[in-house]
Amino acid sequence: MISIDDFAKIEVKVGLVTNVADQEGSEKLIKLKVDFGEDDKRTIFTAVRTLGYTPDYFLNKKWLFVTNLEPKKIMGEESQGMILAVDGDDKPVFVAPVEEVAIGAKLR
Secondary structure: OOOHHHOOOEEEEEEEEEEEOOOOOOOOOOEEEEEEOOEEEEEEEEEEEOOOOOOHHHHHOOOEEEOOOEEEEEOOOOOOOOOOEEEOOOOEEEOOOOOOOOOOOEEO
């Protein structure tokens, strides 16, 4: 169990995927370019190609991302966040807002 104070440390924002590509040299990785508004654009990797996801699935859509994780070097590039997903029957299901919200909107 964690306290509400611990949970409040996690920053979750709505991001718009503006560019996406299979990561060259990897069978699993997809590289997302994500816009969080106010000049906050980031690269975020997700390892779901072998699960049937393609770049087109993510492109021009809004998703929820954890944005205050320490960056991680992946294949020589920095991943600057994490896209959120829940367990589906046979693969992850990515989390997106069901109503229109601004990019950069924070989970509260």
